[in-house]
């Protein structure tokens with residue numbers, strides 16, 4: 467089966483065929499930097515990360531652009547409330563956003579363009595729309611005439627018959643479907659904007675939110691590109707308006723595949739700043755939660771299903787991530803038994819041959835599920851089945867070194883997409899501690915368990931633990 471994505475535009479799964487061979491151009495709506503991101507926002511960024519990692523896993527070269535909205539009503543109000551310049555205000559939250567991405571092991575986009583640095587591009591696009599007669603001027607700004615765009619409503623399946631003719635015009639960037647009407651491309655300056663303004667041929671003011679994404683995506687990805695992502699709340703009006711602006715300005719199809727991530731919920735309601743029911747990553751960490759566990763929790767439910775957040779689920783996610791890391795660590799350390807012994811499973815010539823089969827099967831199934839519109843939940847069951855089988859061999863001392871390597875290669879390959887295995891290089895166990903481990907072994911062989919226990923306690927005091935297993939002694943740092 468080929469790679470398929472559910473396209474919001476057609477409301478069905480479609481085979482993925484990029485416009486230019488193995489090159490994929492992708493745009494994601496990024497944060498409005500007026501506050502810390504909540505973990506609902508983070509779900510949409512982690513989703514994009516898995517999408518991008520999987521495309522790369524499949525051998526595509528991905529150019530990924532994510533915008534930073536650093537000028538809008540919310541950022542202007544925030545800066546005003548604190549009495550600081552807009553940039554000083556947004557800088558803080560922009561930095562926090564990048565910290566969150568890094569804590570969640572999200573691979574950086576190719577480019578993070580800021581809206582304030584692309585107002586010239588937006589002005590050009592608005593001028594085009596004015597010249598084409600799709601936009602018009604009012605006292606308080608420039609508006610887009612939605613009646614002039616035949617396909618308006620195609621993405622959100624809006625009933626065109628319900629559109630009011632001679633629509634009054636919406637100045638706010640966000641509004642409900644039943645308020646669909648001409649929307650602001652440019653907001654004329656007024657006192658409330660203070661020193662935040664740009665001078666355009668059509669007057670002093672600032673851009674609306676929607677034009678930002680149309681102008682910046684075409685600048686970096688071209689007039690037509692492959693994938694556009696966002697949370698489901700952006701389908702209307704934001705993405706509908708992006709299509710209307712871009713296609714009217716360029717005359718070309720804007721985006722081939724629209725992918726939208728469902729909401730993170732709390733007690734049955736969307737997690738949202740406006741509802742006050744949100745947690746930031748800092749809140750989670752302050753309660754002892756762990757960023758990698760959060761990443762795991764957020765990706766383990768299909769991106770098109772709602773996910774209800776609970777701390778219990780976060781604890782479970784932490785246990786799972788720990789067990790995956792522990793398994794990978796044991797494989798890394800596995801010295802293995804000598805190769806060439808009679809395999810456990812008589813239908814194989816050797817254990818390593820059996821392991822090759824296990825990994826090949828797991829890799830195939832993993833890809834099959836991920837190809838099906840990124841079914842991470844099912845792909846994870848493949849990983850768990852694999853871990854269970856491989857663990858049996860490992861724990862009974864039946865795994866040879868080549869098989870351990872093979873198994874580890876599968877885990878690390880799957881993790882190129884999942885991103886939950888520890889990245890930090892292993893801290894070395896100092897030579898002096900290794901000597902103590904050997905001394906303890908020697909004591910045990912002599913039957914001197916008092917001495918063996920004394921050395922174990924000594925090592926523990928240095929933060930090093932010893933575990934005895936069938937594979938031999940494992941030595942690791944306590945943390």
Ligand code: AMP
Nearest residue numbers: 497498506507509510696697729730737
């Ligand atoms: P904002 O910073 O409000 O512009 O939102 C940034 C991204 O987070 C957008 O793609 C939103 O669709 C998405 N988003 C907002 N709330 C949630 C939520 N509760 N669950 C998932 N995604 C969300």
Ligand code: ZN
Nearest residue numbers: 495496679704
């Ligand atoms: Zn956008």
